[in-house]
Amino acid sequence: MVYGAGTGHPGGDLSAADILTALYFDVLRFDPATPLLPGRDRFIMSKGHCSALLYATLAEAGFFPAERLSTYMKPLSLLNGHPDRNKCPGVEANTGPLGHGMPIAVGAAKAAKITGANWRTFVLTGDGELQEGSNWEAAMAAAQFQLDNLTLIVDRNRLQQGDGTETTISLEPLPERFTSFGWAVREVDGHDLSALVGTLRSVPFEAGRPNCVIAHTIKGRGVPFMENRVEWHHRIPTSTEMETAMTLLIEESE
Numbered sequence: 001m002v003y004g005a006g007t008g009h010p011g012g013d014l015s016a017a018d019i020l021t022a023l024y025f026d027v028l029r030f031d032p033a034t035p036l037l038p039g040r041d042r043f044i045m046s047k048g049h050c051s052a053l054l055y056a057t058l059a060e061a062g063f064f065p066a067e068r069l070s071t072y073m074k075p076l077s078l079l080n081g082h083p084d085r086n087k088c089p090g091v092e093a094n095t096g097p098l099g100h101g102m103p104i105a106v107g108a109a110k111a112a113k114i115t116g117a118n119w120r121t122f123v124l125t126g127d128g129e130l131q132e133g134s135n136w137e138a139a140m141a142a143a144q145f146q147l148d149n150l151t152l153i154v155d156r157n158r159l160q161q162g163d164g165t166e167t168t169i170s171l172e173p174l175p176e177r178f179t180s181f182g183w184a185v186r187e188v189d190g191h192d193l194s195a196l197v198g199t200l201r202s203v204p205f206e207a208g209r210p211n212c213v214i215a216h217t218i219k220g221r222g223v224p225f226m227e228n229r230v231e232w233h234h235r236i237p238t239s240t241e242m243e244t245a246m247t248l249l250i251e252e253s254e
């Protein structure tokens with residue numbers, strides 16, 4: 001999709017692919033035939049620059065035909081560079097400007113508490129994204145409202161755009177920061193599907209506390225020449241690189 005569009009964020013897509021796989025093929029409750037079913041679990045892809053990953057997952061989960069993926073970012077496509085809930089079935093919130101998903105997720109989780117509904121809200125942020133102050137305002141509100149029906153997953157690949165998170169604006173000690181904000185925190189290998197599923201299935205971790213899962217990941221995971229390389233945040237593969245990458249990914253999946 002990224003090669004075909006000539007733009008995109010392959011490093012961050014690959015970083016979170018296992019997380020979305022665990023969510024959509026085990027944890028989340030939804031019906032792709034009725035995307036707005038009132039009782040569905042909500043998933044908010046706050047790192048909206050990784051729209052290619054979200055669309056590929058939604059297509060695989062049955063929200064729309066996989067043939068549509070080839071229209072990614074083409075003129076008049078419903079699959080924009082940043083996800084649009086009015087265009088693409090299954091997209092829960094318009095994201096892309098970093099720092100918006102958490103506040104939206106807190107509102108959704110609070111709404112479920114107010115109405116007594118039992119659906120859950122999950123939100124995925126990047127780690128660099130956590131440098132946006134809105135996340136911490138949302139984190140304080142979630143603890144205040146005792147939103148144990150809310151789960152934040154942090155894609156902790158330690159890279160942002162252009163550099164590492166720790167050399168830009170350090171996030172550590174990240175688990176302790178969320179704990180001190182009143183959240184129940186777990187750390188997990190973000191590429192171990194059974195660990196991801198086990199952790200995400202077990203929410204709420206503690207009654208009355210919002211849940212934070214810090215998923216340790218590798219940006220560009222699955223394609224060795226992309227792994228942990230900051231330039232692959234926003235680089236487009238050449239045709240040779242694309243073929244090599246696809247061969248490696250298909251081999252790994254078989």
Ligand SMILES: Cc1ncc(C[n+]2csc(CCOP(=O)(O)OP(=O)(O)O)c2C)c(N)n1
Pocket residue numbers: 009011012013015047049096097098099125126127128129130155157159160161219233
């Ligand atoms: C408010 C805002 N500022 C800047 C950008 C441009 N931008 C897109 S992705 C990105 C880096 C995100 O890093 P991280 O959250 O760690 O994402 P990941 O490593 O998972 O790709 C930036 C700065 C943006 N989308 N929104």
Ligand SMILES: [Mg+2]
Pocket residue numbers: 126127128155156157158159160
């Ligand atoms: Mg990152």
